[in-house]
Amino acid sequence: MYDDPTTRSNTVSPAARRFYADRERVVRDAVGVLRVAAGKDPDDRSRPG
Numbered sequence: 001m002y003d004d005p006t007t008r009s010n011t012v013s014p015a016a017r018r019f020y021a022d023r024e025r026v027v028r029d030a031v032g033v034l035r036v037a038a039g040k041d042p043d044d045r046s047r048p049g
Contacts, residue, residue, distance in 0.1 A: 020026050
């Protein structure tokens with residue numbers, strides 16, 4: 001969606017930074033959701049990792 005060949009693969013393009021005005025909150029929320037999902041069954045071997 002925000003492909004930008006001038007940025008590295010692990011950075012966010014300037015257009016995406018403008019789209020997500022509060023990017024830090026979005027990142028914290030996403031990490032929280034992933035932690036809850038992983039914590040529901042930490043011994044589940046069907047997930048990668």
